[in-house]
Amino acid sequence: MPEEYLYYFKKTRKQRSALFIRMGVAALGYIAALYWVEYYTDFTVPEDFHTIAVIAFSLASLILFYIAW
Known part of the structure; x- marks a missing residue:
């Protein structure tokens, strides 16, 4: 029996990178x-x-910006 979804949404790359x-x-x-x-x-x-x-927050932000890029 196939699964039926009420709503399906796929995030774009731009939407995913906005979080980071x-x-x-x-x-x-x-x-x-x-x-x-x-x-x-x-x-x-x-x-x-x-x-x-x-140092920790600077490194974290650099890593997050790199992931978003």
């Missing part, structure tokens, strides 16, 4: 938020965490 682009921009937004917190508040972020967070 949004995730990469969000990772860059986290870096911007980290710098914003350090600049505008009295809260000090430990240097080790700051370095690890910036």
Whole structure:
């Protein structure tokens, strides 16, 4: 018995890559938020965490942009 679908939708390559682009921009937004917190508040972020967070989010965004490309 063949399966019958009520609705079938196939995403295009452009639609799939838009997800990775949004995730990469969000990772860059986290870096911007980290710098914003350090600049505008009295809260000090430990240097080790700051370095690890910036490197990790930068690498993640580069990988996501490469996947989208």
